[in-house]
Amino acid sequence: xxxxxxxxxxxxxxxxxIPVFMSNRQKELGNLRIALAAxxxxxxxxxxxxxxxxxxxYGFDLVSTLGKHIEDGxxxxxRAGLEARIAEYADYLAKVTIAYE
Amino acid sequence: xxxxxxxxxxFRVLVVDDDPDMLSILERLIHAEGMRxxxxxxxxxxxxxxxxxxxxxILLDVxxxxxxxxxxxxxxxxxxxxxxxxxxxxxxxxxxxxxxxxIRAGADDFLSKPVRREELLxxxxxxxxxxxxxxxxxxRRLAAEVEHKKSLLRALARYLSPKLAxxxxxxxxxxxxxxxxGPQRVNVVALFADLRGFTRLxxxxxxxxxxxxxxEYFAVMTExxxxxxxxxxxxxxxxxxxxFNVPFPQxxxxxxxxxxxxxxxxxxxxxxxxWTARGGLATGIGFGMASGEAIFGNVGSPHYMSYTIIxxxxxxxxxxVDMAQPGELLASGAVIGALGETGARPRGRLALRGxxxxxxxxxxxx
Numbered sequence: 118x119x120x121x122x123x124x125x126x127x128x129x130x131x132x133x134x135i136p137v138f139m140s141n142r143q144k145e146l147g148n149l150r151i152a153l154a155a156x157x158x159x160x161x162x163x164x165x166x167x168x169x170x171x172x173x174x175y176g177f178d179l180v181s182t183l184g185k186h187i188e189d190g191x192x193x194x195x196r197a198g199l200e201a202r203i204a205e206y207a208d209y210l211a212k213v214t215i216a217y218e
Numbered sequence: 219x220x221x222x223x224x225x226x227x228x229f230r231v232l233v234v235d236d237d238p239d240m241l242s243i244l245e246r247l248i249h250a251e252g253m254r255x256x257x258x259x260x261x262x263x264x265x266x267x268x269x270x271x272x273x274x275x276i277l278l279d280v281x282x283x284x285x286x287x288x289x290x291x292x293x294x295x296x297x298x299x300x301x302x303x304x305x306x307x308x309x310x311x312x313x314x315x316x317x318x319x320x321i322r323a324g325a326d327d328f329l330s331k332p333v334r335r336e337e338l339l340x341x342x343x344x345x346x347x348x349x350x351x352x353x354x355x356x357x358r359r360l361a362a363e364v365e366h367k368k369s370l371l372r373a374l375a376r377y378l379s380p381k382l383a384x385x386x387x388x389x390x391x392x393x394x395x396x397x398x399x400g401p402q403r404v405n406v407v408a409l410f411a412d413l414r415g416f417t418r419l420x421x422x423x424x425x426x427x428x429x430x431x432x433x434e435y436f437a438v439m440t441e442x443x444x445x446x447x448x449x450x451x452x453x454x455x456x457x458x459x460x461x462f463n464v465p466f467p468q469x470x471x472x473x474x475x476x477x478x479x480x481x482x483x484x485x486x487x488x489x490x491x492x493w494t495a496r497g498g499l500a501t502g503i504g505f506g507m508a509s510g511e512a513i514f515g516n517v518g519s520p521h522y523m524s525y526t527i528i529x530x531x532x533x534x535x536x537x538x539v540d541m542a543q544p545g546e547l548l549a550s551g552a553v554i555g556a557l558g559e560t561g562a563r564p565r566g567r568l569a570l571r572g573x574x575x576x577x578x579x580x581x582x583x584x
Contacts, residue, residue, distance in 0.1 A: 128335070130246065130250060131243065131246060134239075134242050134243065134246065137238075137239070137242070138239050138242075141238065141239055163281075166281070166310055167237055167310075169310050169331065169332070170237065170240060170309075170310035170331030170332055170333075171237055171239045171240055171243075171331070171332065172332060173332030173333075173334075174239075174240065174243050174331065174332040174333040174334075175239070175243060181332050
C-alpha cells in the first residue's frame with residue numbers, strides 16, 4: 118500500500134475523540150476475524166456497513182473504503198476476498214499515523 | 219453572545235445512531251454550531267425521548283436496534299407532537315429503494331454516511347432556519363387566533379353578558395357552533411327592573427334623544443348587574459331581566475341579586491335626577507325579584523331564537539315588577555327566606571295575575 122495511505126489528517130476539534138475511535142476499530146477488527154472464522158456473512162456485512170459509515174466521517178477514508186469492500190464481499194460470500202480485506206485492515210490499523218489540523 | 223447564537227443554543231437536535239463513534243462525532247459537530255445535541259442509541263428509546271420532549275430536529279440512522287429508522291420516522295410523523303419536527307435520515311444505505319422508503323416514511327432530508335462536516339452543517343442550518351420560520355409563523359397564527367377571539371368576544375359582549383360571551387366562544391372552539399346544548403332546568407333568581415315614567419318622558423323627547431336616554435340608563439344598569447355577575451337575558455323597551463345562578467352556578471345567588479338591585483338603584487339615581495331636572499318629570503325604577511326553578515336555553519323557532527330563562531320564578535318576578543312602585547323592590551318569600559335579615563316589610567300573601575297559588579311578597583324601599 119502507498120505510504121501516504123497510512124497518513125490521516127483529522128480536524129483538531131475531534132482530537133479527543135480519536136483514542137476511543139481507534140480502540141473501537143481494534144475491537145471491530147477482532148469481531149471481523151471472529152465472524153470470518155465462523156463464516157458469519159451477515160455479521161461481516163453489518164460490520165462492513167458500519168465501517169463504511171464511520172471511517173470517512175472522522176477522516177479515515179480507507180476505513181470506509183475497506184468497509185464497503187467487506188460489505189460487498191459478505192453479500193457475495195467471497196471468503197478469500199474478505200480474508201484479504203481484513204488483513205489489509207489489520208495492516209492499516211497497525212501503521213496508520215494521525216496528524217491534527 | 220449574539221441573538222442568533224442565543225437562538226441556536228436553544229435549538230435541540232436528537233441524534234439517533236447505534237454506532238457510538240457516529241454519535242460522538244455528530245454530537246460534537248452539532249455542539250460546535252452552538253446547538254444542543256441529545257444522543258440515543260436505539261429506535262425504541264428514541265421514540266420515547268422524542269415524544270416526551272419533542273426536539274427541533276432529528277438526525278436518524280436507519281439500521282437501529284428496536285424500531286428501525288424508517289419505522290421510527292413513520293411513527294414520529296404520525297404523532298401530532300412530533301409531526302412537524304424535521305427528520306434527516308443519516309444512512310450508509312445507497313440504494314434507490316431505501317431512499318424511496320425514507321421519503322414514504324416522511325423523512326425531510328437525507329444525509330449519506332460517511333458524513334461530511336460541511337454537508338451536515340449546511341443541512342442542519344437550513345432545516346433550523348425552516349423550522350424556526352415555521353415556528354414563527356405558527357406563533358403568529360396563534361396570536362392572530364387569540365386576537366380574533368378577543369375581537370369576537372368584544373363584539374358578543376355588546377349583546378351578551380361577558381361570561382356568557384366567553385361560553386359562546388368556548389362552545390364555538392369545542393363544538394364548532396354555539397348554543398348547541400339543550401335547555402336545562404336550574405334554580406334561578408330572576409330580577410326585573412322597570413323604568414317608570416319613561417313613556418311620558420319619551421313623548422316630550424325626539425327619537426334620537428330617546429335612544430340616548432335609554433343607552434345612558436342601560437349602561438348604568440348593566441354595569442351594576444355585571445358587578446354582581448348577573449346575566450342579562452332580556453332588554454325590552456325600558457325593562458331589564460337579569461338572572462343569577464344561571465348559566466353559571468352561584469351558590470350565593472339571592473344575596474348577589476339583592477346587592478345588584480340596590481347597586482342598580484343607587485347607580486341610576488343621578489341619571490334619573492338629571493332627567494327630572496331636564497324634563498320636569500319624575501321617573502323611578504321598580505324592581506321585582508323571585509327565585510325558583512326555571513328552564514334556560516334556546517327558546518323560539520329555527521328562524522328566531524332567544525337565549526333566555528322561562529318558568530315560575532321568572533313569571534312571579536315579572537308580576538312583582540308590575541306591582542312595584544318607583545324606588546321599590548318587591549321580592550317573593552322564597553328569596554327573602556334565603557337571605558335572612560333584610561329589613562324588607564311583609565306585604566302579605568298576594569294573588570298574582572295568571573297564577574293559581576298566592577305568593578308571599580315583601581317590599582323594601584331602595
